[in-house]
Amino acid sequence: MVKRQLPNPQELLQLMQFKAPTLNPTDRRLEKALTIADLRHIAKRRTPRAPFDYTDGSAEGEISLARARQAFQDVEFHPSILRNVPEVDTSTTVLGGTSSMPFGIAPTGFTRMMQTEGEIAGSGAAGAAGIPFTLSTLGTTSIEDVKAANPRGRNWFQLYVLRDRSISYGLVERAAKAGFDTLFFTVDTPVAGARLRDKRAGFSIPPQLTLSTVINAIPRPAWWINFLTTPTLEFASLTSTGGTVGDLIEQAMDPTISFEDLETIRAMWPGKIMVKGVQTLEDAKLLADTGIDGIVLSNHGGRQLDRAPIPFHLLPSVVQELGADMEIHLDTGIMNGADIVASVALGADFALVGRAYLYGLMAGGRRGVDKTISILRSEIERTMKLLEVATVDELNPSHVTQLSRLQPIAKPVADAAEAMTAGKPKTVPANRPARTAKA
Numbered sequence: 001m002v003k004r005q006l007p008n009p010q011e012l013l014q015l016m017q018f019k020a021p022t023l024n025p026t027d028r029r030l031e032k033a034l035t036i037a038d039l040r041h042i043a044k045r046r047t048p049r050a051p052f053d054y055t056d057g058s059a060e061g062e063i064s065l066a067r068a069r070q071a072f073q074d075v076e077f078h079p080s081i082l083r084n085v086p087e088v089d090t091s092t093t094v095l096g097g098t099s100s101m102p103f104g105i106a107p108t109g110f111t112r113m114m115q116t117e118g119e120i121a122g123s124g125a126a127g128a129a130g131i132p133f134t135l136s137t138l139g140t141t142s143i144e145d146v147k148a149a150n151p152r153g154r155n156w157f158q159l160y161v162l163r164d165r166s167i168s169y170g171l172v173e174r175a176a177k178a179g180f181d182t183l184f185f186t187v188d189t190p191v192a193g194a195r196l197r198d199k200r201a202g203f204s205i206p207p208q209l210t211l212s213t214v215i216n217a218i219p220r221p222a223w224w225i226n227f228l229t230t231p232t233l234e235f236a237s238l239t240s241t242g243g244t245v246g247d248l249i250e251q252a253m254d255p256t257i258s259f260e261d262l263e264t265i266r267a268m269w270p271g272k273i274m275v276k277g278v279q280t281l282e283d284a285k286l287l288a289d290t291g292i293d294g295i296v297l298s299n300h301g302g303r304q305l306d307r308a309p310i311p312f313h314l315l316p317s318v319v320q321e322l323g324a325d326m327e328i329h330l331d332t333g334i335m336n337g338a339d340i341v342a343s344v345a346l347g348a349d350f351a352l353v354g355r356a357y358l359y360g361l362m363a364g365g366r367r368g369v370d371k372t373i374s375i376l377r378s379e380i381e382r383t384m385k386l387l388e389v390a391t392v393d394e395l396n397p398s399h400v401t402q403l404s405r406l407q408p409i410a411k412p413v414a415d416a417a418e419a420m421t422a423g424k425p426k427t428v429p430a431n432r433p434a435r436t437a438k439a
């Protein structure tokens with residue numbers, strides 16, 4: 001028999017202490033977001049289809065991005081126990097300076113189109129959180145305005161080498177003059193990837209009104225009010241170069257860029273220099289001899305070559321060969337602070353987040369980016385606490401296993417031949433008989 005009693009008025013009063021409602025609608029929206037996926041959901045509701053899909057989508061069948069995200073989900077963590085870790089320190093040293101966490105904001109083009117506060121929100125939020133912000137060559141806020149928005153924080157500049165090289169050289173000089181401490185030289189865009197969602201959504205830069213965009217706009221008035229009442233979208237660091245937005249995008253994709261361009265830019269740039277978009281161990285090795293400070297293993301968030309290597313899978317072999325020679329950063333697919341912890345454990349010095357930042361921006365402008373950073377921060381802290389690891393430096397490969405669902409069917413012949421001559425045959429998947437390498 002359950003024992004019953006009359007309700008106690010004291011207890012009832014306590015139960016009825018309702019939380020004061022949050023009056024600000026942006027804060028109210030953001031309060032409900034517990035994960036980056038939740039921010040994506042809010043972003044999708046608030047942003048017209050074309051800019052949302054431009055951000056959310058990737059190239060061709062979107063396989064690269066899906067695989068990169070899957071690879072992070074396929075992490076198995078190995079926690080330690082009884083290590084007495086009441087607090088964790090998430091700070092790290094990157095490219096000669098500090099960062100309060102082992103990630104920064106990746107460069108993204110046309111950011112004010114996602115939400116009108118764009119790079120000002122991104123750089124301001126990054127500065128306030130003590131992490132670096134990267135401005136794209138195709139950014140919609142100028143080098144100087146980003147510096148003004150984040151005067152004491154670390155600003156990095158991403159360079160596309162334009163067909164007209166003199167434009168890029170001018171940008172390099174301006175970024176150095178404005179005190180940006182690192183240059184990211186992007187190398188994975190010889191031509192534009194095929195973003196099929198953009199074609200299907202009738203997307204154009206700058207956005208154009210069609211019947212379907214008008215219909216799509218009706219439930220998203222805030223975005224349109226912002227768009228129509230704020231300065232025109234333009235590549236803000238390139239306004240003096242002339243040409244339409246389309247001309248400039250065309251300029252930024254140049255299949256003739258080469259190691260000579262890297263050499264020229266490296267000689268011009270006074271700060272640290274990274275190459276972004278490295279996708280094979282062979283290229284990483286070549287770059288290690290060029291005097292750069294490091295590389296970003298990246299497939300551009302899956303927006304260029306579809307079915308490109310998964311950066312997180314490439315990471316251990318690159319770290320093993322080159323980790324002592326230069327910094328190894330990584331991006332593509334990061335949706336959770338635990339993805340960053342796993343990357344650092346496998347030897348990455350730093351990670352960059354692209355869409356996670358843009359989902360926050362679309363969900364709530366500056367406050368949305370703050371929310372992205374705070375979600376990632378709490379996930380990093382919690383994962384480190386659960387692993388019982390007190391500092392970023394203590395993370396190591398023993399904390400992570402990469403569970404494998406995709407395995408190469410066979411090693412490339414040249415690779416196998418090299419292994420045979422070295423007398424240590426590489427593992428051949430069990431379902432394939434070992435082959436004798438051709439002479």
Ligand SMILES: Cc1cc2nc3c(=O)[nH]c(=O)nc-3n(C[C@H](O)[C@H](O)[C@H](O)COP(=O)(O)O)c2cc1C
Nearest residue numbers: 106107108109136186300301331332333353354355
């Ligand atoms: C909308 C969008 C625009 C981007 N623009 C640039 C760019 O201008 N320059 C660049 O080097 N990378 C650019 N990237 C790639 C990012 O820097 C980064 O490599 C990628 O977003 C990482 O993957 P993630 O979005 O899964 O975090 C862009 C990515 C997105 C999503």
